[in-house]
Amino acid sequence: MPRDLTVILEDQPGELARLGEVTGEAAVNIRGLAAFTGEGRGVIHLLVDDGEAKRCRDALEAAGIGVADSREVLVVDLEDRPGTLGELMRELADANANVELAYTTFGSNAHPGATVVIATDDLDAARAAVAR
CATH class of the missing domain: 3.30.70.260 (ACT domain)
Structure with missing residues (x-):
């Protein structure tokens, strides 16, 4: 089953690009994305295949990008x-x-x-x- 990862970013230029670069370098295929901002933060939902979720989370966290949640969707x-x-x-x-x-x-x-x-x-x- 696919998984949705909830990612927290700073609300500033380049953060979404950094997220895309980190996941790309980790060979994670982003199947879907939703992005929202508020109170200085960006909340991003990433749709990834279940087999890539751990690799995605590990790569993001290694880059200092917080993953608040991961759940099956x-x-x-x-x-x-x-x-x-x-x-x-x-x-x-x-x-x-x-x-x-x-x-x-x-x-x-x-x-x-x-x-x-x-x-x-x-x-x-x-x-x-x-x-x-």
């Missing part, structure tokens, strides 16, 4: 049509899986719709709901 491909996000979120809500984090990933020619990364308080219930 659900990655769902959506059709490219109106309403699919609402349908997915309704399935999760009906399964009583509270969405704690959601963002989209980098696009690909293989899948023209959106790919959504989701962290919930009940990953098993979320997986079961999406599998229906």
Whole structure:
């Protein structure tokens, strides 16, 4: 399963470039990214394959970049049509899986719709709901 790493950076020019350089040098493929700033800090969510998560964390921490959290996430491909996000979120809500984090990933020619990364308080219930 893919993992989401929560990374804390200073909110200043070059920090995201440094993160990209460190992960690139460690041969970690970043499959998705969400970035937010506030109160002088940047909070970055990185989507990586489970097999690369430890290498990514180790490389970031060795470079002095803090990793606040690492957790398994659900990655769902959506059709490219109106309403699919609402349908997915309704399935999760009906399964009583509270969405704690959601963002989209980098696009690909293989899948023209959106790919959504989701962290919930009940990953098993979320997986079961999406599998229906």
